[in-house]
Each structure stands twice: as C-alpha cells, then as structure tokens.
Amino acid sequence: MLEAISAAERFGLCESVLLPTVGGVVDTAALDAALTPNTLLVSVMTVNNETGAVYDIKNIFRRVKAKVPGAICHTDAVQGFLKLDLRFAQSGADLVSISGHKLGAPKGIGGLLVSNGLLVSKRIVPLVYGGGQEGGLRSGTENVIGIAALGAACDFERSRLSQSLAKMHELRELFAARINAAPSGARINTPPVCAEHIISLTLPGVRSETLVRALSNEGICISNGSACSSHGSHRKKSVLEAFGLSSDEADSTVRISLCPDNSESEVIAAADAIAENAKKLAHK
Numbered sequence: 001m002l003e004a005i006s007a008a009e010r011f012g013l014c015e016s017v018l019l020p021t022v023g024g025v026v027d028t029a030a031l032d033a034a035l036t037p038n039t040l041l042v043s044v045m046t047v048n049n050e051t052g053a054v055y056d057i058k059n060i061f062r063r064v065k066a067k068v069p070g071a072i073c074h075t076d077a078v079q080g081f082l083k084l085d086l087r088f089a090q091s092g093a094d095l096v097s098i099s100g101h102k103l104g105a106p107k108g109i110g111g112l113l114v115s116n117g118l119l120v121s122k123r124i125v126p127l128v129y130g131g132g133q134e135g136g137l138r139s140g141t142e143n144v145i146g147i148a149a150l151g152a153a154c155d156f157e158r159s160r161l162s163q164s165l166a167k168m169h170e171l172r173e174l175f176a177a178r179i180n181a182a183p184s185g186a187r188i189n190t191p192p193v194c195a196e197h198i199i200s201l202t203l204p205g206v207r208s209e210t211l212v213r214a215l216s217n218e219g220i221c222i223s224n225g226s227a228c229s230s231h232g233s234h235r236k237k238s239v240l241e242a243f244g245l246s247s248d249e250a251d252s253t254v255r256i257s258l259c260p261d262n263s264e265s266e267v268i269a270a271a272d273a274i275a276e277n278a279k280k281l282a283h284k
Contacts, residue, residue, distance in 0.1 A: 001043060001076070002238070014040070022244045024053025024191025026060055035064060039071045046080030050239045050255055052198030053191035054084065061092030072118070078102055078110075082157040083197055085165065094118050100146065105153040109146030164260035168196035171258050171267050175199060178268055182275035185282075189243065189253070199256040201274070202245065205282040208254045214277045220270050223255045 005016045017034040020027040026044060035042075042064045047054050061073040074095040077088060081098040088096045096113040100106060114137075118124050130139030157164070179186050179201070189200040203211065208224035215222055240250035256270065 019044075021048075021053070021055075021242050024048065024051050024055075024194070024243060026055050028060065028063060031060060031063060032067065035067045035071070037068065039064075039068045041072045041074060043074040043076065046075050046077040046086070047083065047195045047198070048191075048239070048243075049079045049198070051189060051191060051200045051243050052194040053243070054080070054193040054195055056193070057093060058091045065092060072123070079195065079198065082154065082161060083195055085161065088113065095124075100150040100153060103150070103153040103157050105150040106146055109143055109150045111150065160260070165196060167260045168258050171262055171264065172196050172199060174264060175256070175258075175267050175271050178271035179275060182272070184275040184278040186275065186278060189245070191243075197258045199258070200240075200243075200253060201256060202249050202253045203274075203278045203282075204249070204252055206252050206278045207281070208252055210281055211254060211274070211277055214281065215270075215273055218273055220273050222270070222274075223257075224253070 002018075005014075008014050009016060017030075019030050019034065031042075042061070044055050044057050044060055046057055057073075057075050064071050064073055072094045073092055074097070075088070075091065075093045076097045077093075078097060078099045079102065080086065081088070081096070082103055093113075094115045094117065098111045098113065100109040100111075114124055119135075124137060126137050126139065128139050131141075133139050133142055176188055176199075179188065185204050187202045187204075189202060212222055212224050240253055241247065245253060254274075256274075258267070
C-alpha cells in the first residue's frame with residue numbers, strides 16, 4: 001500500500017495521510033482530522049499481517065461515511081477473510097480485497113469484492129482493457145481452475161470457521177504458555193483485539209533474521225516480516241515501529257502463523273525451539 005500510494009503521489013494523482021496505529025489501534029481522532037470533502041479513498045487493513053491487530057473497520061467506515069458520504073472505503077482483508085467471524089457485507093466496506101493462498105487455494109488467484117453501489121454508479125474503472133471479462137472491470141482470459149479452487153476453498157473454510165477459530169485459540173494459548181514458561185525473555189505483542197492465527201514475538205538481543213535461519217535448519221518455518229516484503233527490512237520496521245516498537249525491538253521481532261491443521265505437538269516443538277535458539281543466539 002505504501003509503495004502504491006507513493007507512486008500515485010509521484011505522478012501527482014493524489015495526496016495521502018497515514019493514520020497512527022500505535023498498539024494495534026487506528027487513531028480515530030487522527031482519522032476524523034484527516035477527512036476532508038475531497039477525500040476519495042480510505043483504506044484500512046482488516047487484520048495487520050505482522051502484528052495480528054484486528055482493526056475496527058465497521059466503526060472506522062461508519063465515521064468516514066458520516067463525514068464524507070462520497071468517500072470509498074476499502075479494506076485489505078487478505079489476513080481476515082474467513083479467519084474472523086466477520087460479515088464484510090455489514091462492515092461498511094465498498095471494496096474488499098482477498099487472496100486465495102491464505103485459504104488453501106493456489107497462489108495467484110484472488111478477488112476484489114465490489115459493492116453494488118459502486119457498480120451501479122460506475123465509479124470503478126478498469127486498469128486492464130481488452131476483452132471485457134469480469135463485467136468489463138478486468139479484461140483477460142479468466143483463470144478458471146484458480147477461480148474454481150478459490151470458490152471451493154471458501155466453501156470449505158466457511159464450513160469449519162467456528163471449529164477453526166476455537167482450535168487456533170487453543171494453539172495460541174498453548175504457544176504463549178510454553179514461551180512464557182521458558183527463560184528466553186520473549187514478549188508476545190498482543191493488540192487489544194488480535195487475530196488468533198498471528199503471533200508477534202519479540203526476543204530482545206536476538207536478531208530476527210538469525211533466528212529465522214536457525215529454525216529453518218530444524219524444519220520450523222517462521223518469518224521476520226510479511227512474505228510480501230521479505231526483501232525490504234525498511235517495510236518491516238515501518239509496520240512494527242508504527243505499532244510502537246523501537247528500531248532494536250523491530251529487529252528482534254518474528255511472526256508465527258498458525259492454522260487449524262497444526263497439531264499441539266508442532267506448536268510445543270516450535271515454542272521450545274524458539275526459546276532454546278533465542279538463548280543460544282542472544283547478543284551474538
């Protein structure tokens with residue numbers, strides 16, 4: 001998002017305001033102050049992909065519409081779609097972005113859900129022109145297999161959502177208990193409202209990149225940032241520092257992702273390996 005906004009500003013297409021999100025909460029006072037009659041778009045993630053913070057998009061978009069009825073409200077729901085018990089049709093969002101690979105569908109298929117109001121008003125115009133596929137909004141031969149796979153994945157994840165949320169909550173609590181019992185000095189960064197499947201963990205004195213490599217050698221895969229910015233440490237820092245971590249803390253923070261198919265033994269093994277490696281790697 002930051003890169004897309006920066007590019008638009010370089011072309012003179014818009015000006016932007018970034019809202020503070022300290023502690024994983026969008027500053028609504030800053031939002032109210034930023035809104036003007038010329039506000040075109042307000043975009044807020046449903047779930048932050050590095051901290052697990054769940055943003056109150058329903059309240060945010062309600063405030064936007066009350067002050068600027070014509071503004072378009074967009075949410076990047078890649079980490080929240082069918083990961084939360086949330087009905088996006090009732091969230092106030094005009095646009096919702098989703099991605100199949102977070103749901104078990106193949107990488108390379110996703111979707112943009114567009115409200116009927118925007119479709120009727122024809123305020124959404126295509127970036128790709130050609131054969132007129134997808135109602136003229138996204139020309140190009142459809143990835144039929146990918147679309148079918150995305151639909152199947154959505155049906156499957158929706159059918160087990162309640163069980164998945166309960167399972168990931170249990171795994172999260174198990175991981176936290178195991179980490180807190182180990183003398184690693186680790187701290188779980190917990191926003192006021194957080195998604196069950198993302199754990200942000202700070203291990204003071206341990207470089208996240210070094211820990212990630214050490215665990216990879218043991219067959220345990222975690223990350224030191226989002227996959228979409230794995231080659232840009234400045235982006236990782238911007239997210240974590242916006243959350244309220246110092247630069248050193250951001251360099252010592254990793255992300256652990258859970259899924260309903262993980263077992264308790266896997267979570268215990270991961271927590272123990274993180275604690276043991278953190279102890280060995282501290283200040284090295």
